[in-house]
Amino acid sequence: MQDLLQQLLNGLSQGSIYALIAVGYTMIYGIIQLINFAHGDVIMVGAYVALGAALMGFGFIPSLILAMITCAILGVVIERVAYRKVRPVSRLAALTSAIGVSLFLQYTMMYFLGADIRSFPADILPERTYTLGGVIVTNKDLLVLGTTLVLVIILQFIIFRTRTGKAMRAVSFDGQAAQLMGINVNYTVAFTFFIGSAMAAAAGMLYGICFNVQPLMGLMPGLKAFIAAVLGGIGSVPGAMLGGILLGMTESLVAAFGGSMYRDAVAFIILILILLIRPTGLLGKGVQEKV
Amino acid sequence: MKFRGKWGKSVAFLTVMIFVLGVFAAGCGGGGDTIKIGVNYELSGQVATYGTSCKNGVMLAFDEINKDGGVLGKEIEGLVQDNKSQNREARNVAEKLVSKGVVAVIGPATTGNVQAEEPVLTKSKIPLLATAATAPEVTYDEKNKKVRDYVFRVCIIDPDQSQVVSNYLHDELNLKNGAIMVDKNNDYSVGLGRTFKEFFTDKGGKIVAEEGFIDTDTVFKPQLTSIAAKKPDFIYIPAYYNQVGMVIKQARELDIDIPILGADGWDSPELVSLAGVNNLSQCYFTNHYSVEDPSERIQHFVKAYEEKHGTTPDAFAALGYDAGYLMAEAIKQAGEANPQKIKDAMANIKDFEGVTGKLSFDEKHNPIKEVSIIEMVDGKQKLITKMQPVH
Numbered sequence: 220m221q222d223l224l225q226q227l228l229n230g231l232s233q234g235s236i237y238a239l240i241a242v243g244y245t246m247i248y249g250i251i252q253l254i255n256f257a258h259g260d261v262i263m264v265g266a267y268v269a270l271g272a273a274l275m276g277f278g279f280i281p282s283l284i285l286a287m288i289t290c291a292i293l294g295v296v297i298e299r300v301a302y303r304k305v306r307p308v309s310r311l312a313a314l315t316s317a318i319g320v321s322l323f324l325q326y327t328m329m330y331f332l333g334a335d336i337r338s339f340p341a342d343i344l345p346e347r348t349y350t351l352g353g354v355i356v357t358n359k360d361l362l363v364l365g366t367t368l369v370l371v372i373i374l375q376f377i378i379f380r381t382r383t384g385k386a387m388r389a390v391s392f393d394g395q396a397a398q399l400m401g402i403n404v405n406y407t408v409a410f411t412f413f414i415g416s417a418m419a420a421a422a423g424m425l426y427g428i429c430f431n432v433q434p435l436m437g438l439m440p441g442l443k444a445f446i447a448a449v450l451g452g453i454g455s456v457p458g459a460m461l462g463g464i465l466l467g468m469t470e471s472l473v474a475a476f477g478g479s480m481y482r483d484a485v486a487f488i489i490l491i492l493i494l495l496i497r498p499t500g501l502l503g504k505g506v507q508e509k510v
Numbered sequence: 511m512k513f514r515g516k517w518g519k520s521v522a523f524l525t526v527m528i529f530v531l532g533v534f535a536a537g538c539g540g541g542g543d544t545i546k547i548g549v550n551y552e553l554s555g556q557v558a559t560y561g562t563s564c565k566n567g568v569m570l571a572f573d574e575i576n577k578d579g580g581v582l583g584k585e586i587e588g589l590v591q592d593n594k595s596q597n598r599e600a601r602n603v604a605e606k607l608v609s610k611g612v613v614a615v616i617g618p619a620t621t622g623n624v625q626a627e628e629p630v631l632t633k634s635k636i637p638l639l640a641t642a643a644t645a646p647e648v649t650y651d652e653k654n655k656k657v658r659d660y661v662f663r664v665c666i667i668d669p670d671q672s673q674v675v676s677n678y679l680h681d682e683l684n685l686k687n688g689a690i691m692v693d694k695n696n697d698y699s700v701g702l703g704r705t706f707k708e709f710f711t712d713k714g715g716k717i718v719a720e721e722g723f724i725d726t727d728t729v730f731k732p733q734l735t736s737i738a739a740k741k742p743d744f745i746y747i748p749a750y751y752n753q754v755g756m757v758i759k760q761a762r763e764l765d766i767d768i769p770i771l772g773a774d775g776w777d778s779p780e781l782v783s784l785a786g787v788n789n790l791s792q793c794y795f796t797n798h799y800s801v802e803d804p805s806e807r808i809q810h811f812v813k814a815y816e817e818k819h820g821t822t823p824d825a826f827a828a829l830g831y832d833a834g835y836l837m838a839e840a841i842k843q844a845g846e847a848n849p850q851k852i853k854d855a856m857a858n859i860k861d862f863e864g865v866t867g868k869l870s871f872d873e874k875h876n877p878i879k880e881v882s883i884i885e886m887v888d889g890k891q892k893l894i895t896k897m898q899p900v901h
Contacts, residue, residue: 222735222736222738222739225735225764226732226735229729229731229732229735230732232731233729233731329554333554333558334554334555334556334558335558335559335780336752336780336784338755338783338784341786341787346763346786348763348765350765355763355764355765357763429728430728430729430756431728431755431756431784439726439728470729470732471729471731471732472732474732474733474736475732475733475735475736480694480722480724
């Protein structure tokens, strides 16, 4: 029983990392229906910036802020350079461009910094473990889960309670109509990337502290987070969080019951099953045919 | 352009012949004043620190040899190529080296990459001296029960490591219940895990848990939680440092404070930063040598290496250094820089004194050498003992 609880907790901590990344994915998709494959790599850049800051002696919070600002700017630049022109042409063109950006970021980073694995200095986040009824929790687990929760709440607030959020939802509903109503579509999309990439940087730093930093670090978690976003209903921020945690827990339980080799396979089979039963994901809105 | 008719065909044939001869001439002619040795290593990618250390060791040996007048009156020229830690690249590099007319190749470092390279060199009849590829298969074709004539290695084989570590655990540390955790995507890791289980159970020990992971994993807590539930006395994790570092860190986070043991794949300065100094207490691994060894040969090497590269040489560097000298010795005994003769001379090497121990090849081209057992103390490697495996 205790082992089961520990396994669920392992899954929760892994899942909240997926959730943290998935939230950024789903937000960008929700607004412009673009699967931003470069999201995982923005995470990687964020992790490197934070690592660089930490190695120069900055503390946790300053490194985090520096990484978030850098990546927010990077996100806006990526949108301006790689997506804005192709976005109206076709979704496929934008998707292809996104894959290009992803590879560009990975290999540029590898060229300049090498493929070596790097780790954060241990004093950036002094390790603490807590034992609750025989179950062991680390402060990192709590930090990741807490950050995800706070970000989800902030995002829900921005999307549903602010003017810019209203504009985002309008653009998401119908870009052309929104433009006719006087909404600056390009500004709104850029703002979405600004927020999404800043969040990616936060995710990157936390991920880097837990699992180290290397140029291809964004690839697998990016893919898993994408699945988490689809699972939860792509476009839905709480859905992404739910999807991430579910995926993490499933993986952990499969690995626990002897199937560490089949972990990914089982996780993906569950994804397929859920999508067969609920094609829009757990919290996704039903697709309405536009007449 | 198309060649037609009787004349056309002859012209085409002649063209091809001239081209082929040209390639041959280029290949042989290059050997005029230097002896070309291919140096095929993992200089970037997954296991870049292994390959880079090996390469540094090999080149240091070549530098010293050339300073002392070279071999057979000629300088040795090491042609260094990066295989990016990928099997496919290791093969491409081998082909490139063959076309440049090398008489022998040193490297790569890891089993998988050597196995990818081997068919190319065997086909071209060029001897291959592997440095850190420890799987038995590398020099011996298990399927056809045949020694791979052109493949040699300077390192001990995997079963030597698992044999020594199981003796050490059972007889010295007195631990009887073990858990094994291997990288299922990696032949080296799987092979060590399997042979360790055989040796350890033969001695009367018990394996209470076996878990696996794959090389792209970053989370190991589910498996570690399962292992902890079986209450073993130790965990044996024969895998590469980049994963082992994270596994150890996560194990200690789960309050698993039993000894953790491994093999030469742990040997990297990165291990300490990945795992954390405190988490590495009660961690041991088997290795090819230790920088702490007071012997004059080893201390000369350590000093020369530190002067040149500014870091302490790890076992990979030591193996590379031995490979460089062993290659020179084989060429000297062959009497000329001819691949076939180098291969024959290599097979007859007896009691070659290297920094990683005294080396003679057994009939399967495997060196018989002592194995060092290293303990991590305050983030530094400490030589505990040396043990001789039984072949």
